Each structure stands twice: as C-alpha cells, then as structure tokens.
Amino acid sequence: MREVEVREASLLKYPEWIVWIVSADGTGRVNIMPAGWSMFTSHEPPMYAVSVGHDRYTHALIRTGREFTVAFPSPGMEKAIQYCGTRSGREEDKVSGSGLRLRPATRIKPPLVEGAVVNLECRLAAELETGDHTIFVGEVVAAHIEDNAPGRLLNFGSGLYALARPAPSS
C-alpha cells in the first residue's frame, strides 16, 4: 500500500455507475446529462441521490423545477452518452442531437428515457452542498422498467461504456 494523491486513487474507481439525469425548467425546456456520481439513499420512502456540479445546466434546472428523472442507460446509448457528456444544454438542445427518444412521465414534468433499463421519477426532497457539487436527493414517486433491455451500461473509463459480466477472481 502506498499513499497517493486522491486524483490518482480515484482512477481506480472504474467500472463506475452511470445514469441519465433528465431535468426541465417548467416552460417545457428539457435537458439531459450522463452522471457518474449517484446512489440510492433510502428504502422507505424510496430515495435516490445525484451529485451535480455547480456549473452544470442541470443544476440550475433542478433548482428551478425541483423534479428530475434518473434513468439507467442500456446498450445502444453509448454514443448518446458521449454526445450529451461533452455538450451543455445552455447552448443547444442536447436531446434532439443525441438521438434519444423521450416520453412523458406520469407524476413529474421531466420526461422518461425510452429504452432505458430503469426510469425513476424523483421529486426533490433535500439538498446538500458538497465542495464543487450539490447532492440533490429525490423521493422516487414512480418507477418504470424496460423488459427488453439486457442490462445497464457501466463506465469502464477511457470512453468505454459496456454491460458488465463477472470475471472469475484470481
């Protein structure tokens, strides 16, 4: 074991979860971003937390709209992840450029992602400042699954998003 900078240690985090965060400003404007920092955070009531950088457009939209969708990407969304992860919704409509298809949610204004393994409709319940990010905690008020999706993509680093299979321990 040897001590290193935190940044070097964090490179060993992969494979990392990746989720879509879908937000809306209440006037019909919708934004979508892929995010690596998220987790479930309560069973009862069900809650989900996302960590969003202060400068992200999604940050402003969640502050305004107080609702967001969390969706788990499925195979076929690799290019959309790259596309949406390298552009800002402040400058363009990322949804139309990404090829993703959205459909209305049942209980919140931000829409759902067609074909995603899971879509969770979240209402903002609490938030916490953490350095250069904010943790937004949503109560999950509805959930949807896609039976035809073979599984969720993970981020293996270096631009590789793939399904994960277990490798035998050495």
Add this chain to the structure above:
Amino acid sequence: MREVEVREASLLKYPEWIVWIVSADGTGRVNIMPAGWSMFTSHEPPMYAVSVGHDRYTHALIRTGREFTVAFPSPGMEKAIQYCGTRSGREEDKVSGSGLRLRPATRIKPPLVEGAVVNLECRLAAELETGDHTIFVGEVVAAHIEDNAPGRLLNFGSGLYALARPAPSS
C-alpha cells in the same frame, strides 16, 4: 416500458458498487461494514459520500468519531463481505472474525484495510437525513492504493461479488 414498484425496479441496479466503511468510536473500538450506497461528490476539495442506515452501528460510530475510511474491496474479500454484511458490530468484533487485516491510517483514527484497491481517509464535513438513512459526506484527507490488487469487486447480486469485465454490446 411498464410502471412497477420501486423495489422491483431497484433489482435492475446490479452490478452495484460496494465499499468498506471503517469507523471508530475514539476509545479504540473499530467497526467495518460493506455498503452499496456511496459515491464521490466533489473534485475540489475531494469529497466522498456514504449512505448509512439509521440503525447501523457504523451510523453511531461516525456520529461519535466524525471520521471514516472508505475502501474498495479486492478479490479474496468475498467471504469477509458476506461475514461483515450479516453481523452487527454492536454484538461482536467483526474485524477479528472476518479475517481482514487493518493498519493505522495517517490522518484519522479509523484504520485502513490491508489489500484493498483504494483506501480513502475521510473527515466528516456534512450530513443529511434521507428517509431511513443518513448521507455522511467526508472530505478525503489522504488516499492510498494497492498496486498488487487486480481491481475492485462489484456486487452482482445474489451474493456474487466479482471483478467486472466489459461484455460486448449486442
């Protein structure tokens, strides 16, 4: 896409991250638990968040000691995960029963996990109640890596902890 209970949707989360959380009460008493709900939450300063159930012994120890270690398990720790995940540190010394070896940290009281891919020394910076859990956010004040570890274990569900390799998208 079809609407389901949140619990059913959450079964599609796997593979999930898993980390060790090591805590101490200040009198030398140490506890360790495996946890699935955790994430990085700031680059500058580096911060890491863990979500811990209210009834967990670790919850009480972090409240008291205000420091914790986050470690990424490596191959060979599968049985220790099962052992520590099904017992409470209130009733027994889980460390000695688990076969895990610990060593002193450099800047905090909770120790490090020998052989883990990464050890992050965290000082409690903020906390947030979220339903039946608390999110504890730690500033990462030191980081250590194990060069000989081949990678981190993921939780594939049904008691299977394994390294992940990318599977080709269909």
